[in-house]
Amino acid sequence: MAAPSSSVHEVAVAAAAAAAMEYALPQEHQQHQQQKQQARPRAMLAGAGGGGAKGRHHAYSRKDKSLGLLCSNFVVLYNREDVESIGLDEAAKSLGVERRRIYDIVNVLESVGILVRKAKNRYTWIGFDGVPMALRELKERALREKSGLAPPQTEQQSAALMSDDEDDDKLGNPDGDVESEKLSETADNPSDKPGAPRCRLRSDHRKEKSLGLLTQNFVKLFLTMEVDTVSLDEAAKLLLGEGHEETNMRTKVRRLYDIANVLSSLNLIEKVQQGDTRKPAFRWLGRVVKPNAENGVTITVPPPRKILSNKRAFGTELTNIDMPRSNLDSKIQKKAKLTQDGGDILKNCKLTVQSRLGQSKKNGIVYGPFHPAGARKHELDGGNKPGQRESAEDWETFSASFRPQYQNQAP
DNA sequence: ACCTCCCGCCAGGCA
DNA sequence: TGCCTGGCGGGAGGT
Numbered sequence: 001m002a003a004p005s006s007s008v009h010e011v012a013v014a015a016a017a018a019a020a021m022e023y024a025l026p027q028e029h030q031q032h033q034q035q036k037q038q039a040r041p042r043a044m045l046a047g048a049g050g051g052g053a054k055g056r057h058h059a060y061s062r063k064d065k066s067l068g069l070l071c072s073n074f075v076v077l078y079n080r081e082d083v084e085s086i087g088l089d090e091a092a093k094s095l096g097v098e099r100r101r102i103y104d105i106v107n108v109l110e111s112v113g114i115l116v117r118k119a120k121n122r123y124t125w126i127g128f129d130g131v132p133m134a135l136r137e138l139k140e141r142a143l144r145e146k147s148g149l150a151p152p153q154t155e156q157q158s159a160a161l162m163s164d165d166e167d168d169d170k171l172g173n174p175d176g177d178v179e180s181e182k183l184s185e186t187a188d189n190p191s192d193k194p195g196a197p198r199c200r201l202r203s204d205h206r207k208e209k210s211l212g213l214l215t216q217n218f219v220k221l222f223l224t225m226e227v228d229t230v231s232l233d234e235a236a237k238l239l240l241g242e243g244h245e246e247t248n249m250r251t252k253v254r255r256l257y258d259i260a261n262v263l264s265s266l267n268l269i270e271k272v273q274q275g276d277t278r279k280p281a282f283r284w285l286g287r288v289v290k291p292n293a294e295n296g297v298t299i300t301v302p303p304p305r306k307i308l309s310n311k312r313a314f315g316t317e318l319t320n321i322d323m324p325r326s327n328l329d330s331k332i333q334k335k336a337k338l339t340q341d342g343g344d345i346l347k348n349c350k351l352t353v354q355s356r357l358g359q360s361k362k363n364g365i366v367y368g369p370f371h372p373a374g375a376r377k378h379e380l381d382g383g384n385k386p387g388q389r390e391s392a393e394d395w396e397t398f399s400a401s402f403r404p405q406y407q408n409q410a411p
Numbered sequence: 412a413c414c415t416c417c418c419g420c421c422a423g424g425c426a
Numbered sequence: 427t428g429c430c431t432g433g434c435g436g437g438a439g440g441t
Contacts, residue, residue: 062417062439088430100419103432120425120430209433251434257416278414278441415440425430 068261070097071105075114075266078125086115086123104211108262111215131268135223142220214239214252215259222269222284229272231281232256 063069073095078086088106092099106123109115113134118124217239221230230238236252244252260282263269269282 062415065417067416098419099430100432101417103430107432211432247435254416254435255433257414261416280414413441415438417438418436420434420436422433423431426428 065097066261067101067104067258068265070095070101071108071262071265074102074105074109079127083125085118086125088121088123104258105262107210107212108215108259109266111212112219112263112266112268114266135219138216138220139223142224145220146224211255211259214255215263218256218259219263219268229274229281229283231274231279232260233279234281 074091077091077094086106088099088102092102095102106115106117110117110123111134113130113132114126114128115123116126116130218235221235221238222228232253233249235256236249240249240252260269260271264271264282267285269284271280272283274281
C-alpha cells in the first residue's frame, strides 16, 4: 500500500485503523480461540472446521466478525486514491483477520470490478469506478445467455457434464493457460471461447463453484430478473437448478449468505423482510428498467417504492453512466491490464479516470462504516432525493462517496 | 427450532 | 516441498 500523502488520507487511515481495531478479536477471545483450537477433537477434522465454543466470553459477538463488516473495513482501508496495490498479508494483518477471510472478500470484490488480481498475493485496487463496467458486462453476458447466444454459467451446465459426485474421476487434459484460469477470464464461460475443450477440468469444476463466479451469477439474477427481490433459497435453486441434493443446496445457501453480506456492505443489495416468512430476501439497489437503444447500455430509474431501510440507495444507477463511458471503461480496462506490468502509466490512467469522475472525491473525507450518522443524514437530506437523481452525476456520487453501511442487524 | 454464517481444515495448484 | 488459494461443511451464535 502506498503511503498516505495527505491529512485526508491520514484521517481515512485512522478511521480504517479504528475500524480494524473494532474488528479485531478481543484478546481474551483470541486466547479462547487458541485454547479451543488445541482442544479440538481430531474426529472433527474430517472435512470440517468447527464452530465456536460454549461459554464464549460475552464480550465477543460474531457480529463483530462478520464478512460484511470486514468488507466495510477493507474498503475503508483501501478506497483511497493513493492505493494501487494490495497485499493479502498486509490486509489480513491490518484488519486483524486470517488470510482465509481476505480471500472471501477479494473474490467478491473482484467479481464486481472493485479489485483486479495482479499476481500471487497481490491485488490492484480499481475502486468503485470499476463497478459500472463490471455490472454492465455482467448484464450483457447474462442477456446473451438468456437469449441463447451464450451458454449459461451455471452449475446446472457443469452438473450435466459432471456431477458433484463424479468430478474426481473424469478429468480432462489441462489446457495449461494459467491466467485464463482466473476469474476475470472465466467469468466468460470457458466454452464461450471457440475451440475450448469440451472436457471439463477439475480446476474448471472448482472454478464453477468459486465464490467469485457464484457472486457474478447471483448478481446476474438481479440484473436480468423482472422482480428485484430474491431470497437466498430461491437464488440457490435458480443457480443450482431444481432437484439438487439437500446438502448441496445448503452449501450453496451458506455461500450466498457470505456473498450477500459482502454485497450488502457495499450497498449493492439490501436485506428486506419478505412478508410472512421468517427468511429475508435481498433486493438489488440498482434496478434496471429498460435497455437503451445503443449498445445495450441500460437506463435505470430508482425503485418506485420507498427503500425500506435507511440505507443510502446509492447503487440505484450502477449500470448507467452516460458520461463518456466508453472512455472511462477503456481507461479502467487499461488500468486493469496495466496492472500486470505496473508502472507510472497506470497511475496516470487512474488519475485521468478520477479527474473525469469529478472533483468530489478529492475534497471529501472518506468516512468509514462508523462515520457519524448525522453526517450521512445531512447528505441524504441535502443531497438528491431518491427519484430525483441524474444518472451520471449519481454515479459520481456513488463512486466518490461510498460509505460502507454494513449492518448485520435483523431486518 | 430454525436461520445465519464464522471458522479453519485440507485439497488442488503453482513456483 | 512449501506456499497460495479457496471449497466446504460443522456447529455455535442469533432470533
